[in-house]
Amino acid sequence: MKDSVVLERISKGDEKALDYLYRKYYKMMTNIILKNNGTEQEAKDIYQDALVVFWQKVISNQLVLTSKISTYLYSVCLNLWRKELERKSKLSNEEKDGVEYLDQESEERSYIIRNCIEQLGDTCKKILMYYYFDDMSMQEIADNLGLANTETAKTKKYKCKKRLDSLIKSKYSESDFLD
Known part of the structure; x- marks a missing residue:
């Protein structure tokens, strides 16, 4: 299904289109989290949160898509995961190591x-x-x-x-x- 069709269907409230996106990009998006020290459950949660952000933006006509849906979802997942890592870091009072500085840079x-x-x-x-x-x-x-x-x-x-x-x-x- 083309991105334009997915966007159109989601804007009309078709949850099957969202389910399609979930299945299509599940492995790609969860691997981002898994490769960055996340657990399987954290990866699932982050991806679901990213899809909710995407869904809300489409439904409210606030989404300005200048790339593929997969690229947008990838960016949202990365940002959500970074926020989660920052939250974890604050809770545990651990200092950031060199690798995290490289990610920030x-x-x-x-x-x-x-x-x-x-x-x-x-x-x-x-x-x-x-x-x-x-x-x-x-x-x-x-x-x-x-x-x-x-x-x-x-x-x-x-x-x-x-x-x-x-x-x-x-x-x-x-x-x-x-x-």
């Missing part, structure tokens, strides 16, 4: 990059999101954007990446990435 980098991508034009934004966050091939990108061929898509991606690099360098310093 990676999250900050991702935030900076996503923020700059949002400032690019619509075509560049779509190309970079499709390529880096949705793992689409150049052929899929060309097809989705109605470009002549994969070479055109590659050229546009290259130019967009250069614009993104320039934008990041103009707004942020190296220390923004190293703190």
